[in-house]
């Protein structure tokens with residue numbers, strides 16, 4: 416989801432100081448079969464996320480526009496927060512489709528009209544091991560809320576073979592019960608908290624219940640990962656980092672978001688992002704410009720005012736499409752052709 420090149424960050428002098436800028440053998444055949452049976456028996460009517468489409472996704476897609484896992488990018492990513500990307504890079508796996516559809520989405524190439532390569536949960540498990548073998552610091556699952564049940568199956572298969580952390584990167588428009596399926600499978604949660612005001616959330620993504628859903632989701636993530644743990648190289652290995660993108664003209668709502676975080680957990684790591692840039696003309700006029708530096712600095716100061724002290728910030732000059740991931744289906748196909756079949760050989764996909 417995000418993208419800023421490391422040199423654009425003022426790297427924090429210590430993990431506890433915000434003053435910086437980002438400146439921040441496999442499974443037995445029996446187990447595979449068990450997982451497949453559970454997968455096939457899942458309900459046909461989808462109410463996995465707060466959209467509650469009640470759609471039979473095999474017949475007609477819901478808001479997320481997908482009926483299963485579709486991979487749109489599998490690649491090392493160097494532009495996440497320093498404790499995620501570091502020098503080894505983060506092993507991102509991008510999922511096509513989205514259940515939120517923010518009108519300002521910067522990954523709209525894959526969220527608006529899902530394009531990519533469909534895979535089974537078992538094949539995704541293959542991919543996760545392949546990603547680990549590339550030497551990255553972690554596996555970074557990007558925007559999987561609409562397929563979180565299938566991702567949980569993949570993690571159940573792959574997790575015993577993973578020695579690097581699993582990062583779950585989400586809009587937070589998720590149900591608590593869906594997240595509970597990930598308990599013990601995800602090491603680091605990277606949730607957005609995008610809006611506080613229901614009217615703003617309705618205008619931005621047609622989800623007036625966003626704040627309630629997202630804050631309940633973040634509380635569940637914190638329950639699962641109550642402590643933030645970093646290794647000797649500065650990588651986060653367990654915990655929660657809340658991301659918030661400051662939008663042009665919506666600084667007051669950003670402050671309400673920070674109010675909630677501070678009241679919930681003053682020690683929470685917050686990634687305060689300034690990277691918004693317009694990707695197309697929007698009828699919400701404010702979205703047709705970049706963030707002013709003074710808007711961002713104002714919100715950043717408020718972060719300290721409410722007692723928050725852990726996190727990362729960005730330089731406003733980083734708001735450019737130069738750091739957007741490239742979504743190329745042929746590249747995904749080529750990558751998948753190199754992924755050994757370890758779990759998916761029973762059901763080739």
Ligand code: SF4
Nearest residue numbers: 461464467468477479
């Ligand atoms: S996961 Fe997709 S189909 Fe299911 S409720 Fe959410 S948006 Fe609707």
